Amino acid sequence: MTLQPLKLHPDRLLPTDPEVRSIARRLLESIRDLPIVSPHGHTDPAWFATDAPFGNATALLLQPDHYVFRMLYSQGISLEALGIAPVDGSPAPDVDPREAWRILAAHYHLFRGTPSRMWLDWVFAEAFGLDVQLSAATADRYYDHITSALATPAFRPRALFERYGIEVITTTEGPLDSLAHHRAIAESGWQGRVLTAYRPDPVVDPEFEGFRSNLATFAELTGEDTFTWAGYLAAHRKRRAFFAAHGATSTDHGHPTAQTADLASHEAEALFARVIGTDVSSTDAELFRAQMLTEMAGMSAEDGLVMQIHPGSFRNHNPAIFARFGRDKGADIPTRTDYVHALRPMLARHGNNPTLTIIVFTLDESVYARELAPLAGHYPALKLGPAWWFHDSPEGMRRFRHAMTETAGFYNTVGFNDDTRAFLSIPARHDVARRIDCGFLAQLVAEHQIEEWEAAELARDLTYNLAKQAYRL
Amino acid sequence: MTLQPLKLHPDRLLPTDPEVRSIARRLLESIRDLPIVSPHGHTDPAWFATDAPFGNATALLLQPDHYVFRMLYSQGISLEALGIAPVDGSPAPDVDPREAWRILAAHYHLFRGTPSRMWLDWVFAEAFGLDVQLSAATADRYYDHITSALATPAFRPRALFERYGIEVITTTEGPLDSLAHHRAIAESGWQGRVLTAYRPDPVVDPEFEGFRSNLATFAELTGEDTFTWAGYLAAHRKRRAFFAAHGATSTDHGHPTAQTADLASHEAEALFARVIGTDVSSTDAELFRAQMLTEMAGMSAEDGLVMQIHPGSFRNHNPAIFARFGRDKGADIPTRTDYVHALRPMLARHGNNPTLTIIVFTLDESVYARELAPLAGHYPALKLGPAWWFHDSPEGMRRFRHAMTETAGFYNTVGFNDDTRAFLSIPARHDVARRIDCGFLAQLVAEHQIEEWEAAELARDLTYNLAKQAYRL
Amino acid sequence: MTLQPLKLHPDRLLPTDPEVRSIARRLLESIRDLPIVSPHGHTDPAWFATDAPFGNATALLLQPDHYVFRMLYSQGISLEALGIAPVDGSPAPDVDPREAWRILAAHYHLFRGTPSRMWLDWVFAEAFGLDVQLSAATADRYYDHITSALATPAFRPRALFERYGIEVITTTEGPLDSLAHHRAIAESGWQGRVLTAYRPDPVVDPEFEGFRSNLATFAELTGEDTFTWAGYLAAHRKRRAFFAAHGATSTDHGHPTAQTADLASHEAEALFARVIGTDVSSTDAELFRAQMLTEMAGMSAEDGLVMQIHPGSFRNHNPAIFARFGRDKGADIPTRTDYVHALRPMLARHGNNPTLTIIVFTLDESVYARELAPLAGHYPALKLGPAWWFHDSPEGMRRFRHAMTETAGFYNTVGFNDDTRAFLSIPARHDVARRIDCGFLAQLVAEHQIEEWEAAELARDLTYNLAKQAYRL
Incomplete structure (x- = not known):
């Protein structure tokens, strides 16, 4: 068995046409060394708190x-x-x-x-x-x-953080998390910027494992009566403020669908009373999640946290694997997802607010050009998250740019998310994203749709500025 | 702030590969100066009637x-x-x-x-x-x-019409329109060909603003009792004839879905009685629109007007914008649209008629290769309208050709529509379409799928002949 | 009318970029002469049995x-x-x-x-x-x-079979077929390998023409009481064994949807009792087909026949054509098809079995990256059939590779199927598939995603090895 050499080619993932490739190379050169801004992901804050190997x-x-x-x-x-x-x-x-x-x-x-x-x-x-x-x-x-x-020492978490030029990274925690690791990082004197994001699914989704006991813990943490509608909302407000005080600039919501609702207050209260009971119907569970997206958008309009919605994954599709190994074992499968009807109640209520930012992701690429780009190209509050999960790949990113740009423009997008649990893949993923974006921009230049100086501005915006602005970092 | 030059590059939007580009250039050269045929759009006939600046x-x-x-x-x-x-x-x-x-x-x-x-x-x-x-x-x-x-004077509407080589342009009017501008144009002695198209949505859609009063006006204009099913259909026939006498060769139908129906006569009559009442259910409204597409196809089979169906836009998605600014303010969003089941009642009735032409458009690109190309590649009456609205763009047109051609062929398509209200964008849009089509054809030649002489024939067909033939211009 | 030359260009369908094309040429050269493996299609076994011109x-x-x-x-x-x-x-x-x-x-x-x-x-x-x-x-x-x-003589079926290097070809027969032609071929001494595949739709689909009389024949052929649930299943087992004895390595299932079910035994028995009656509801018919996919997967787990599922065609869309000319006259239209929810009952039961192979096809390309690639990239039993029917074309095959590869990898696919009734199109179709695959691989090499030696291995796998392995040939 002969050994095969391993070498990263400097032109990897760039367009193959020589003229387009040379434009792409120049663009890449101009942004290659920009710091990494990682506004959404799932790294473990304990790594940076303990710096253990x-x-x-x-x-x-x-x-x-x-x-x-x-x-x-x-x-x-x-x-x-x-x-x-x-x-x-x-x-x-x-x-x-x-x-x-x-x-x-x-x-x-x-x-x-x-x-x-x-x-x-x-x-x-x-x-x-x-x-x-x-x-x-x-x-x-x-x-x-x-x-x-x-x-x-060179491979300790903080050393790698610095070696790869990470300017800021955001982790994701549930509302019941103490944020002890983030506090430890802040108190350690280390300069690395590691923020949290508020992901309230465990107390928002009535079908989440342990929903009722989560609400009880939620009450303990906040001193609110989380089994009343008013107390429950107040608990969210307090906990959001607690997260913001620990650096959070965003929230994140992983729902099975993109459904939103805008119920009258007494209807919402009655619904809440039903979902905290036993035997919650799946219709009520879905409606409650839907209502809570609109509530969360309203709180974001108040407290300035950027809202992220990640819908459309059929979690734990394989029951045998779930029973034996639990969540996140590669058995989550994307589903067809509607946005036009689903987001309307929330957008009708909050979509015209230009100071609010709601970032929507999708696993259903058929909605890129049909639904999401037209929505983001109209509503001031709505922005498009980058190609997500199975699509955060060269082909996936290309399809995203090809389908989204003409109708939404570049400036209704928010740069790249690496969205990973695998720490060392962060720089690898940003490298891929930068190459794909430079290739896409080079193609626009070579087709004389934009000038090269505009592409250079865009390369910097897509790599750095848009993420900083959209996530208020 | 330095000023940046503005220059239209002669190769803009052509493929970047040098060999493919050179084929595309030759194709473009051969059709660049063909007249503009604009069989579907929304320019204002008053411009050409009054020729006001x-x-x-x-x-x-x-x-x-x-x-x-x-x-x-x-x-x-x-x-x-x-x-x-x-x-x-x-x-x-x-x-x-x-x-x-x-x-x-x-x-x-x-x-x-x-x-x-x-x-x-x-x-x-x-x-x-x-x-x-x-x-x-x-x-x-x-x-x-x-x-x-x-x-x-050079920028008056008629001068621009002539400057840009517009051979014929079609506007769109409702059945209650007097067509006074079209009459004025005809009587003016000016040679420009400005046709109308019959768009009966205001008297076909029970959910259209003022539907019942529209029917009353419809009665006045036609002398028919438009609150009886027979009189209502007769009024359509008369008004279609009136439009045809003013040059119309086509009708146009903008429905929320592509649903058609083929009810027995007494069922249709009973449905009509319900939809002219107050409190029309959304189910009845949808069924009536569906039935009317089949009725209109039947009238087209009689009077020879080409039928266009434009489904799938969720109109006025943003209630605040609609309340304040009204229709057509950028808040119409495409939706997922079924054609296979929806068109079947109409196609079962009229689809095998080779003298009838029904042109279908879509805002849902996922149906290109899956539904529309297979349908148009089978039914003699069915033709494919070009990439529409958000998709009448370089990427959108490319996706249309890539997805449609293999199954529908080129000859079940109908050339380009600019579909615009913005007069000066007409030549700009035709320029884009010609470039994209020539690029696509050049790629087929470079891959040795067709010969260059065939591509040249096709370029002329896609630019000029197919629109003239399909729309009977 | 001048005559135009006809010449197959040696570079047809290869990428146009000169560097990528030269890689593609080398890859194509290396696999061009591999034998044809045709594991799924609809040629007539009588051709090879009688060898009539x-x-x-x-x-x-x-x-x-x-x-x-x-x-x-x-x-x-x-x-x-x-x-x-x-x-x-x-x-x-x-x-x-x-x-x-x-x-x-x-x-x-x-x-x-x-x-x-x-x-x-x-x-x-x-x-x-x-x-x-x-x-x-x-x-x-x-x-x-x-x-x-x-x-x-050179154009007799067996001579063409040999001329085009067909190593093995599979036809498709219903369970009521005697397989006389396959027996005749085996007994003729001719060395050509012509296998059958078990396609039980006529006795599985309650809406198939003559379902009840098919069941009666099924009973005669097997000696089982096919009007009881146990006898019906036993008849399938016997008939599958009969097909396997005639060389079959696979089954094939052409259903309107991909729906599967996993009913308790007594529910399945009660359902069977309903669908063999008169007046079968469409809900019961769909549920029975769904249940039978899971039953068939279970039998495949026992007898080792590879299972193929071909869902999503709206058959006989044009009633006039169907009434006059019957099936398979170009009026079958693809429909939107769900896989994530539909396949789950069957996959929950059998999807984790690594010795079972279930090959799924689709006519709905929107599920490639969203549903099928993630499913096949997880479940050991699931493999992806190639681009099918309207999509077994250059563009269709490219879309398949672009959308599927990143998430499913190449090794969860099964090579090419020509799936044709047109004998001479078999080598023509394999030629197209080899060119498209080599072009796709060359692009990966030119983008430095894989090395050329890896592409050469893949070219051979996609052309030959994967079909042999997946279909157990």
Whole structure:
């Protein structure tokens, strides 16, 4: 088995036409070294609070990354063999992390043509300086090299944060979180900017596991009677203020659909009384989530937190995997999602407010040109989140720009989100986004739709300014 | 602030690959000077009847163009500041048109990557001979230059009509329109061909504002008892004949959905009795619109008027804007639209008639390859209207050709529609369409799917012949 | 009328960028001569059993090909004029096949930009050695040349099978078929591998013509009481075994939707009792088809037959054509199709079985990136069938690869299906697929996403290995 060289080509992901590529290169050169602004993601604030070293290669790059292990699982490799821990009370698999790594290495060809391959190769070459491709033949070399590097100071979380020029990063916490890690970071004297975002799903979604006991904790934390409608809303206001005091500039809402509602106050109160009971109907649960999006938009209009809506994922599609391994195991599947009718109640109430920012994401690309671009190209409050989740890939980002730009323009978008739990993929993902955007802009220049100086301005806006402005960072 | 040059590049919008571009150039050269055939649009026939000069730059290019002011509105600029007139009885804003123009100029970067930018640049450079880009620094220069030009004979409507080689243009009128302007044009001795099209929505849609009083006027105009089913249908027949006598070759139908129905005669009569009453249910309203599409197809089979169906826009999505400013203010949003089931009743009745032409448009691009191309590639009566509204843009037109051609072929399409209210955008839009079509054809040639002589025939067909044939012009 | 040369360009369908094209050429060169594996299609096994000569040009290339005659029909040419035989008892049209051929020839321009044009040109040039384009002027030359060639031994079915390097081909038969032709082929000593596939729609779909009498025949063939639930299932098991004994490695299921169900046994039994009665409701019919997909998946888990699901075609959309000419006359139209909710009952039951293979196809491209790629990128049992029917075209195949690859990877796909009734289009279609795949891979190489040696491995996998493995051939 011959070893294959691993090298990140400087022109990777740029357009192949030589003239367009040369424009793209110039654009990329002009923004390549801008700091990373990461306004939405799921890194663990404990990393930055404790600055403890990451473990081994498998623990860092395979086990937490559902993009990676879902592909292996789809080809018949059990999650047990990869050392994924069950949550059903069965004993954790006794898997040598090196063996799990060897499985990944032996199946690395499965990732050809996927973004995981690109992100991983970036991490291997750029972060760890590896120069041969991952394969069965190089599995151990990789495992040893990465695992030893992780033990060095240069690979501690704060060092990596600084090495990759992260200007600000936002994590996501539920309203019941104490924000102790964020407080610890602030009190540590370290200058890294790690913010939180308010994600109230556990106390907003009546179908969330433990909804009623979550409300009880919500009451304890806020001193409000969260089992009355007025007290419940007041608790949100207090907790939002608490998050804002810890640096939050945004909220985030992960709903099964984009449905909103704008009930009369007494209707909302009656609905609340029903959903805090037992035996909540799915209709009431959906209506309550819908109403709460409008309530949250109203609070954002008051307190200035930017609102993010992430709808359209069918969570935990695979019941066997959910029962054994729990959430976030690669079995969330996008669904067809309506926005035109769904968002109307909220937009009718708050959409004309130019001081409010509501950022909407979608997993259903068929709505890009049909629904979201026309809505964002009209309502002052509405902005378009970047290509999300399965679509935060070269093709996905290209489709986003091609479908959105003509109707929404660039300035109703908000730059890039890496949205990741995999820390080292952050710079890798921003690298991909910058390349795709520069390629798209270069194409507009080469077709003489815009001038190159305009493309250079846009490159900087898409990479840096729009995220800072939209998220008020 | 340095001034940036404005220049229309001769290769704009052509493919960037040098070989493909050179084929595209040759194709474009061969059709560039063909006359403009504009079989569907919303220009005002009064322009050609009175030949009065257009007003100032703002009144010509900003205030009537919802593509332009919706983008400004989406970024927090009020419609009042742009001088858009309210319809709610509040006083018209006292806005200096020059100030409104300055707002557009200062925000011109918002349009980067949008078709409005291309159309406006074409108008600025080609129609007005401006050679610096619009910006805050050039706002007054633009305003003065355009406004003075408009006062000259060369910028009167008829002169522009001739300057841009318009062979024929079709406007759209409701059945209650007297067609006085069209009569005046015909009697004026001017040779310009300005036709009308029969758009009966105000007397077909029970949810149209003033439906019942519209029916009363319909009765006065036709001498029929339009509150009986038979009289109502007879009134349509008479009014269609009146429109045809004024040059109409087509009808147009703007429905919320593409639903058609084919009720038994007594059912249709009973339905009619219900919808002319008060308290019409939305189900009955939808069913009546559906039935009327089939009735209209039947009349087209009799009188030879080409039928156009424009479904799928959620009109007046923003209630505050609708209340204050009325219709057509940039708040119409496309919706997901079914055609396969919806059109079946009408197609089962009339779809096999090879002498009938029904042209269907869509705002839902997901149906291009899935529904419309397969339907048009089978039913003799069905033809595909071009990329519409938000999609009459370079990307939109490309997606249309890429998705439609393989299954429907080119010859089940009907050429280009500019579909505009903005007169000077007509040549700009035809220019874009010709470039995109030539680029698409050049790609087929470069991939050796067709020969260049075939592409040249097709370029002429797509630019000129298909519109003339399909619309019987 | 000058004659236009006909020549298949060696670079047809390859990317136009010179660098990308040269990579694509090398990839194509490396797989061009691989044998054809055709695991799904609708050729007639009688051809290979009897090896009788095909008839004339019209009978071979026009009358059986609904891609071709639907386009002519859409432009106002009657099916009678093309000699399509009615099934409504009216006399067969007395059409000289040469006259029908002349109609095709005179309208050959309609096919510009369609895959039919490419497939036909391949057949004309490659199979018959014609060197001028088909047109009114060459109609007779074509007709005579092709018709005489068909009378020669080189154009007998078995000779063509060998000439085009077909390693294995699968036909599709209903459970009531005797498989006599397959037996005759096996007993003939000819080495060509012609397999069957088990397509039970006539005894699975309660809305299939003659469902109850089909069940009676099913009983006769199997000796089971097919009017009891247990006997009915046993009959399927026996018949599947009979097909497997005749070489079948797969089943195929053509349902209106992708709906599956997983009823308790007594519910399924009660449902079966209802659907074998008269007056079956459409809800019950749909639920029964849904339940049977899960039952069939269970049997596949037992007997190892690969399961194919082909949902989403609205069959016989044109009632007049169906009444006069019957099925498969170009009037089947794709519909919007849900997979995420629809497949869940079956996947919850069988999706985690890594020894089971369920191959899903779609006519609704909007689900590629949104639903199917995420599902196949997770469930071990699920694989993605190639671009299907209206989408088995250059653009369609490109959209498939662009939308599917990033999330599903290449290795959750199953290579190419030609899926054709038109024998000579088989090599033409494989030629197109190989070119498109090599072009797509070359693009990945040119963008430095994968190395050229990886692309070469993939080219061989997509062309040959994946089909062999997925279909267990």
